[in-house]
């Protein structure tokens with residue numbers, strides 16, 4: 347965000363929301379509690395100082411959060427998270443003591459462009475655009491039939507490149 351402030355400002359001006367996604371894209375970790383909380387605080391600080399924004403949405407870097415940090419996020423303005431991948435329906439987290447936590451809008455691996463284009467070390471780094479289209483269409487239809495939620499995870503370094511961008515455009 348500090349590197350691409352101008353783009354963020356244009357997004358805001360166009361009416362889009364910008365959520366919290368960490369400061370340095372460090373995975374939240376209970377083993378590194380202080381570092382993780384600093385990362386969250388620095389993200390809030392940068393969004394406020396650079397864009398004048400106090401975010402209400404949070405997606406954990408690498409899509410992996412720790413339940414223990416949800417109360418911390420909620421105290422600081424986060425009303426919803428989109429990090430967990432454990433359901434297809436939105437739900438509310440329950441915090442320690444039975445306190446109502448943020449709403450979870452679960453992320454969906456099928457609509458994570460990284461899974462189709464940038465997986466490293468799997469022996470299969472790219473999925474043919476036609477196959478991605480087929481996977482996305484089937485998942486969207488079935489998700490709709492289930493009455494479930496569709497969320498996406500698109501990375502500029504994936505879907506911003508020529509052939510993935512065309513795949514996204516045509517979808």
Ligand SMILES: [Zn+2]
Nearest residue numbers: 367371407408
């Ligand atoms: Zn990320």
